[in-house]
Amino acid sequence: MPTWQERLKHAEDTAREGVHQAAVKVEEVRQKAEPALRDAVDKAKPAVQQQARRGRAVVDAKLDERKAKQEARETWFRDESGPVHTAGYPDQESMRLGIQAASEHGWRVETTATVPEKRRLPDGLTVAVAKQAADRVLKPDKFLVTFRKDEAAPSEATPTQATPDESTASEPAMDDSSDAPNGV
Numbered sequence: 001m002p003t004w005q006e007r008l009k010h011a012e013d014t015a016r017e018g019v020h021q022a023a024v025k026v027e028e029v030r031q032k033a034e035p036a037l038r039d040a041v042d043k044a045k046p047a048v049q050q051q052a053r054r055g056r057a058v059v060d061a062k063l064d065e066r067k068a069k070q071e072a073r074e075t076w077f078r079d080e081s082g083p084v085h086t087a088g089y090p091d092q093e094s095m096r097l098g099i100q101a102a103s104e105h106g107w108r109v110e111t112t113a114t115v116p117e118k119r120r121l122p123d124g125l126t127v128a129v130a131k132q133a134a135d136r137v138l139k140p141d142k143f144l145v146t147f148r149k150d151e152a153a154p155s156e157a158t159p160t161q162a163t164p165d166e167s168t169a170s171e172p173a174m175d176d177s178s179d180a181p182n183g184v
Contacts, residue, residue, distance in 0.1 A: 077102040077147070084110070089143045099145060107147040115144055 002010070076085060085107070089095035099109055 077105040077107050083149045084146065085149075086144055086146045088115070089145065091142065095143045095145060102147050106150045108150055109145055110148045111146045113144045115142055 072079075076087065087098055087102075089098055095112075103109075
């Protein structure tokens with residue numbers, strides 16, 4: 001019967017041999033699988049590239065849609081056909097710029113409001129209005145401005161508006177019916 005030391009030595013030798021055999025088998029499998037793996041990658045590459053192009057096209061379409069919406073928000077005052085428009089702004093600077101641009105196109109500010117961060121939906125809304133309101137609740141604007149389109153352009157004067165002449169506006173009015181000079 002072998003001693004425990006002989007059995008330990010035999011186990012170590014067997015383990016070393018097993019590790020060596022496993023490493024040889026791993027190398028053989030790698031060498032056999034590598035060309036097949038390259039072929040699979042080469043075959044999959046066009047499909048992956050096509051999927052990446054499609055994904056990029058979807059992302060580009062979404063970006064174009066967002067740009068169009070942003071442009072519509074920034075230029076609503078040119079295309080708006082109704083007399084009243086309400087616009088939302090995330091900060092005071094963008095609100096100031098929006099008001100300035102709208103006033104250059106004949107719109108005047110009717111009301112301004114600061115919107116609280118959390119809002120509740122009123123009861124009795126129709127589905128379409130509820131969706132719009134829900135979208136506003138999810139992404140609220142901080143400032144709402146209601147604009148009204150002036151009937152006449154800002155530089156034009158209507159016949160009912162009298163534009164005082166600066167030379168006559170600063171002088172006191174004289175009564176033509178009296179012959180007495182002013183101050184007597």
